[in-house]
Amino acid sequence: MIPYLSHLIETPRPTRRGFLKLSAGAVGGLLIGGMVPRTAAAATEGGTFATPFVHITPDNVVTVISKHLDKGQGVATGLATLVAEELDADPAQVTVEFAPANAELYANTIFGVQGTGGSTAMANSFQQYREAGAAARAMLVAAAAEAWGVNPDEITVTGGTMTAGGNTATFGEMASAAAGIEVPAEVTLKTPDQWLLIGKDMPRVDVPAKTTGAVGMYGMDHQPEDGLVAVTARCPCYGGMVASLDDSAARQMRGVVDVLQIPQGVVVIADNTWRAIQAREALEIEWDMAEAEGRGTDALMEEYTALLDEPGNTSVDRGDSEANLANAAAVVEADYAFPYLAHATMEPLNITVLYDGETAEFWTGSQIQTLDHNVGAGVLGLDPSKVQIHTKWGGGSFGRRATADSHLVAEAAMIGAAYLEAQGAARPIKLVYTREDDLHGRYYRPLHLHRVRAGVDADGKITGWQHRVVGQGIMIGTPFESFTVKDGVDHSSVEGASDTTYDLPHLAVDTHHPSVGTPVLWWRSVGHTHTAYVMETMMDELADAAGQDPVAFRLAHLQNDPRLAGVLELAAEKAGWDKPPAEGIHRGVAVHKSFNSYVAEIAEVRMREDGTVKVERVVCGVDCGLAINPDNIRAQIEGGLGDGRSGILREEITLTDGEVDQFNYPDYTPLRSSDMPQVDVHIVASSEPPTGIGEPGTPPIGPAVANAVAKATGQRIRSLPFTQHGLA
Amino acid sequence: MGTFTLNGETRQVDVEPEMPLLWVLRDELKMTGTKFGCGVASCGACTVHLNGEPVRSCQTWIQDVEGMEVTTIEGVDDKAAKAIQTAWVELQVPQCGYCQSGQIMQASALLTETPKPTDDDIDAAMDGNLCRCASYARIRKAIHRAADIMEA
Numbered sequence: 001m002i003p004y005l006s007h008l009i010e011t012p013r014p015t016r017r018g019f020l021k022l023s024a025g026a027v028g029g030l031l032i033g034g035m036v037p038r039t040a041a042a043a044t045e046g047g048t049f050a051t052p053f054v055h056i057t058p059d060n061v062v063t064v065i066s067k068h069l070d071k072g073q074g075v076a077t078g079l080a081t082l083v084a085e086e087l088d089a090d091p092a093q094v095t096v097e098f099a100p101a102n103a104e105l106y107a108n109t110i111f112g113v114q115g116t117g118g119s120t121a122m123a124n125s126f127q128q129y130r131e132a133g134a135a136a137r138a139m140l141v142a143a144a145a146e147a148w149g150v151n152p153d154e155i156t157v158t159g160g161t162m163t164a165g166g167n168t169a170t171f172g173e174m175a176s177a178a179a180g181i182e183v184p185a186e187v188t189l190k191t192p193d194q195w196l197l198i199g200k201d202m203p204r205v206d207v208p209a210k211t212t213g214a215v216g217m218y219g220m221d222h223q224p225e226d227g228l229v230a231v232t233a234r235c236p237c238y239g240g241m242v243a244s245l246d247d248s249a250a251r252q253m254r255g256v257v258d259v260l261q262i263p264q265g266v267v268v269i270a271d272n273t274w275r276a277i278q279a280r281e282a283l284e285i286e287w288d289m290a291e292a293e294g295r296g297t298d299a300l301m302e303e304y305t306a307l308l309d310e311p312g313n314t315s316v317d318r319g320d321s322e323a324n325l326a327n328a329a330a331v332v333e334a335d336y337a338f339p340y341l342a343h344a345t346m347e348p349l350n351i352t353v354l355y356d357g358e359t360a361e362f363w364t365g366s367q368i369q370t371l372d373h374n375v376g377a378g379v380l381g382l383d384p385s386k387v388q389i390h391t392k393w394g395g396g397s398f399g400r401r402a403t404a405d406s407h408l409v410a411e412a413a414m415i416g417a418a419y420l421e422a423q424g425a426a427r428p429i430k431l432v433y434t435r436e437d438d439l440h441g442r443y444y445r446p447l448h449l450h451r452v453r454a455g456v457d458a459d460g461k462i463t464g465w466q467h468r469v470v471g472q473g474i475m476i477g478t479p480f481e482s483f484t485v486k487d488g489v490d491h492s493s494v495e496g497a498s499d500t501t502y503d504l505p506h507l508a509v510d511t512h513h514p515s516v517g518t519p520v521l522w523w524r525s526v527g528h529t530h531t532a533y534v535m536e537t538m539m540d541e542l543a544d545a546a547g548q549d550p551v552a553f554r555l556a557h558l559q560n561d562p563r564l565a566g567v568l569e570l571a572a573e574k575a576g577w578d579k580p581p582a583e584g585i586h587r588g589v590a591v592h593k594s595f596n597s598y599v600a601e602i603a604e605v606r607m608r609e610d611g612t613v614k615v616e617r618v619v620c621g622v623d624c625g626l627a628i629n630p631d632n633i634r635a636q637i638e639g640g641l642g643d644g645r646s647g648i649l650r651e652e653i654t655l656t657d658g659e660v661d662q663f664n665y666p667d668y669t670p671l672r673s674s675d676m677p678q679v680d681v682h683i684v685a686s687s688e689p690p691t692g693i694g695e696p697g698t699p700p701i702g703p704a705v706a707n708a709v710a711k712a713t714g715q716r717i718r719s720l721p722f723t724q725h726g727l728a
Numbered sequence: 729m730g731t732f733t734l735n736g737e738t739r740q741v742d743v744e745p746e747m748p749l750l751w752v753l754r755d756e757l758k759m760t761g762t763k764f765g766c767g768v769a770s771c772g773a774c775t776v777h778l779n780g781e782p783v784r785s786c787q788t789w790i791q792d793v794e795g796m797e798v799t800t801i802e803g804v805d806d807k808a809a810k811a812i813q814t815a816w817v818e819l820q821v822p823q824c825g826y827c828q829s830g831q832i833m834q835a836s837a838l839l840t841e842t843p844k845p846t847d848d849d850i851d852a853a854m855d856g857n858l859c860r861c862a863s864y865a866r867i868r869k870a871i872h873r874a875a876d877i878m879e880a
Contacts, residue, residue: 072824072861203820210825211816211832213761213801218826221760229755254744272743273764274751346765346773346826346860395763395826396860435766631820635866639823642862665770665858674851676864 047176049139051183052105053132054083055097056140060160060172062089067099067106068116068125069367070206071345071394071401072639073694074632075121077204079129081629085197086133086190087140088157089171096205098391101366101373115368117402117522119595119692122628126690134187136178143177144169192687201631206393219364219392220350224428227352228257230415231276231432233283234265237292237658238442238517242266246284253279258422262414264407269419273432293517294658300447301337303514304470308335308451312468312510313488315498319506324464328455330545334538336452337719338471338530340653341445341523342438342662344670347395349433349441351408355416356426359386362409365394367401371479375406379413398643399522403443404478407519436663444653445523446472448493450534460546462557464506467534469493472520473513474527488513492522496531496594496699501561502539502554518655524643528594528699533648533720536590536703541716550589550707551577563598563623564591566684571600571621574682585616588708590700595692597624598684601641603677603704607712613727615645615677615705622681624696625688633693634681640697641679646671648702649728652721730790734759735803745791750774752790753800761801761829765858772857775830776800782837801829807878808843809836815874823861831857835871844875 049056055063064083070076076096084094099106099114106114109124137157145152148167155164162169192198209217216222235241245266247259255275260267266283270276295303325331351364360380366372369389377384389409394401412431420426433441448471455463473490475481484491489498489511498509523529543553551572558565568591572578581587584606591600600621606614620637627633650669654661662668706717709727722728731740734757741756748767753759753776762785765773769784776785777799812835815821822828831854838845838853845853850868859867 072822074823203817204822206825207817207820207822210822210828211813213829214825215761215802220764220826221754223755223758223760272747272751272755274747274755277767344860346763346771346824346858348764394824396824398860432764435768435771635820635823635863638865639861639863642864643860646860646862664768665766666768670858670860671862671864672856672858673854673864673867676862676868679865 049136049175049179051132051136053129054087054136056136056171056175056178058172058175060093060170062087062094062160062171064094064096065099066096067108067114068121069098069365069391069394069397069401071365071367071397073121073636074204074629075116076206077202077632078122078628079125080205081197081202082126082129083133083136085195086130087137088159090159091197091202093160093171094205101369101389103370106369113368113370115370115402117367117399119597119695122690123596123692130189131187134189135184138184138187139178139181140171140174142181143174147174147177198628199626199630202629204632214393217393218347218395219352220347220395220432222352222363222392222430224352224354227428227430228269228271229273229276229432230267230269230429231280231434231437232265232267232411233280233285234437234441235287235292237289237294238519240287240289240292243286243288249284250279250282253282258419259283260415260418260422262411262418264411264414267415267418269429276432277434292658295516296656296658297340297447297654300516304447304449307470307512307514308449308468310512312470312512315489315494315509315511317508319464321464321466321506321508324506325453325455325466327457328463329458331453331455332538332541332545333453334451334541334716334718336450336530336534338448338533339720340447340518341529341647341651342653342668343396343398343400343523344439344668345396345398345400348435348438349400349408350430351412352428352430353412353416354426354428355380355413355420357420360413360416361388361390362412363390363392364408365397365401366391367394367397368406371404372406372409376409376413379410380417398524399526400443403521404480435665439653439662439664439668440660442519442660443521444518445529446474446520448530450530452534452538454538454542456542456546460548460553460556462502462504462542465504465508467497467507467509468511469497469509470512470514472516474520474522476513492527494531495527496592497535500535501564501593502557503559517658523647524640525594525695525698528592528695529644529647532590532592532594532699533702533706536592536700537706537716537718540588540703540707540710554591561593564593567591567598567600567621567623569621570682570684571602571619574621574680575602575619577602586708586712588704588706588711590703590707592699594696594699597622597691597693597696599637599696599700601700601704603701603708605705605708605712611726613705613709613722617678617680618701618704620679620681620697621684623684623686624693625686625690627683627686628690630683633683636693637681637697638679640695641701642671642676644698644701645675645705648705648720648722649675650721650723652723730794732793732795733797735799741790743790746789748786749776749788749790749793749798750785753785759800759802763826763829765827765830771827772834773827773830775833775857777804777833777837780840782834801833804833804836806836806840808839808874811874811877812836812839812870814877815870819866819870819873821863821866821870823863827857827859831859831867835867835874839871839874839878843878845871
C-alpha cells in the first residue's frame, strides 16, 4: 500500500459481514420499518420534492439518485426500475443522477461504505430503493389527499398521474406540497403479483444518450471552463523515484503551463491533451530505482514454482485427502499458470480536480466514493465536508476504478496542491491517463499458479482433492485486509476453490502470497477468474479418468447444490447435450457459482485449419435469483463471458526487470468482433432474492472453451493465454 | 491555421499542423462525442467520417483535413446512421458506451457501402473497433436490423 494511506482511512470502516457473505432483503409484500426513517426528511427548493433517493421537480421529472457507479453494468436502470415500480411512475419520466459521497446516506449496505463492486448493487439496493419509491408515493398521495379533501385510499396512481373522483394531478404538480409531508416511518411494498416493471425487459436509461455521443457523461469528457490537462511521467518500475529532471525543452513548448513534481512522478500541465502528451515526451528524467520492484515475470515464475513444492497457509483441510488419494483408482496431477491481466477499460482513467486551498472538488468515475472522499480530504489536509466527489458515468471498470488506495484521487489531489502552490490560483485540472499509462500502469489481476492433485475411485466418485495456490493477495495491505485475510490466506485467491459446493469430503487447499511490488487488483470476478478455470478443467479431466460424461459426472457431485445442478441441467438441455454435436463442432462445459449466482456455460467450438479456436456459440443457464431486468441479465452474461473469453485468448501482461512489456492495444489485444460467439442465455425463473450478475458470467467460459479444445485435440491447456499454444 | 467543414459548418482552428483531428475536436472545439481510446488507431473509439469515409481521428493530422468535410457522432444524420442509431436503441447495444460513438460511425459507413452485409462483412468492417464490454453480439444483430430498417 502507498504510505500516505495508512492514516487516512478511518471512518467509516467496511463491514465484516459484507465481504464474507452477501445478504439481501426478502421479496415483496412485507411491512417494513427501520430503513426509511433513517433517510433525511424531504426538502423543498424551488418546488422540488427531494428525499435522498428520489427527487421530483415541478416539470414532472423523477430523478433517482444512484448511490452506485454505473460503468456499463446497468445499475442506473435497475435502481430507476425499483423506484418507478413502487412510485407507479411512468418509466419515461424517470432519470438518474449519481449521489454525492456520503456514506451515512449512500453506503452499500453490504460493504458499510459507499461503493460498487462484488456484483452487489442490486442485492443491497433491492429493498432500499423500493422503500424509497414507496415512501415518495405515500407522500405524494398524502399531499393530494390533503389538497382534494379525500382519503388517501381513494387515490389511484397510474403512470405518474394521481386521480380521485374528478381530481387529477401529476407528480410534478404535487411535488412541492409532498415535500411538506413527513417521511413515513413504514411503507408497504407491492407483492410480486402487483409488479408492472420488475421482471420486464426495461430499456436502459442511458442508451439513447450513448448512441448520440454521450455528451457530458464520462469523466474524460468533462471540459470545464478554463480547464487544463495534466499527464504524469511515472517511473517505468513501481517504487522508483525521480533522481533528476530537465524540463527546459518541455516548458518551451506551445500550450505548456507548468511542469510539477509530485511523489508519483513529473506532471506536465498544458491547455490541450495532445500538447501535454507531446511535452511529456520532451522531459528528460533519470529515475532512482533503489526502491523499485526489479523482478520480471520469469523471476516471479521461478519463485512461485518453487513455492508449489512448499506447504502453504491452510485455507481448508477437511477429511483426509492424502489417505483417500492413496486409495484412488486414478489420480490426476496438474500445474496451472495464469498471467497478470490488465482491465483495459475503453475510457482510460482520468479525474478532474479543482482545489483552491480551502475546498476541493473531484470529477471522476468513482467506484468507492467513501475511500476516494477520505483520501482526497486526507491528502489535502481538509475536513471531508470541504471535499466533493462528483461521480461520472464510467467508461468500463471491470474492477479498475475500485482501488483500495484511491491512487487516482491521491495523484489528482497532489497535482491540485502543487499547481496552486506554483501558480497561486486554482484552475480545474484534468489528469488523463493515455492508453500506454493505463496498460503500463499496474493494478493487474495477479499472476497465479495452481497445483492440483485429485483422484477418483472405481465408481467414479472423487476421493480426495489437494490444491495449492500461489499468487499476490489482492486484499493484503488494503483496508479490507482485516476481514478478508484469515490465517495468512487471502480469500480472493481461493474463492471458488476452497468454498466449492462439489461433494468433496476430503479437500485440502492452501496458499502462498508472495510479496511483489507491482500493485494488483480485482479483475471482473476476481479470484474466480483462475479458480473456476482450475476447478472446471480438473473436473473434466476427472470425468475422463472415470470414463464418465462431463455433465453427468458433475451432477453426481452436486447433490448438495441443487441450484448449481439446476443451471447445468438447463444449459445441457438447451444445448442438446444428449445429442451429438454438428459436424466439426466440439463441446465443452463448465458450471460455477460466484457472487451468489449460478452460471453454466456450454461452448461449441470449431478448430480452424491454422489450429486456432473459433468459439461458435455459447449456451448459458443462469440463476441469479429474481430476474429484475432479464434483458440486462442477458447483456451482462454476454459481456461477462466475452470478457472471460478475452482473458484466456491473447491477454497477458509480462514484466522484464520490473517493467511492463505491453504498451497499447497492438500488444495487449482484447476480444474483437470476429472472436465473439453467438450467446444464448436461459434464465431460471426464481423468486429468491436477486444476486449478482455483473461478474458471474465470466468464470465458466475459460474452462468451457478449454474443455472443448481438449475434446477436439486431446490437449489440456493449463497455462494461459491461448496464444502460448498456437490456439489464438 | 486549419479550415474544414464540421457537421456542415465551416470551422477554423489555429493549432499545430500535426495536431490530430481528435484533439482539435475534443480540446479545441469541445466536441467530446468523439472518444479518445488508444491514440494509435487500434481501438476505433475516435472514428469520424472524412468526406464520408470512416477514419481514425487520432491518426489524422489537422493539416490533412484542410478543406474537407468532417462528420462526427454529434452531426451524423444520413440514412444509414439514423437506421444504425435506431437499431442500437432497439437492441440495447451499449453497456458502458464509451466505444459506441466509434462503433456507430464505423457501422453506418459499412451500411452506406454495403447495404446488406453478411456476418463476415461485419467482422471485416468492425474488427478494428474494440468494445471491452463485448457488446459485439448485439452490434452484429443491430447492424442486420439496421439493414432491414434501411430496406423498408
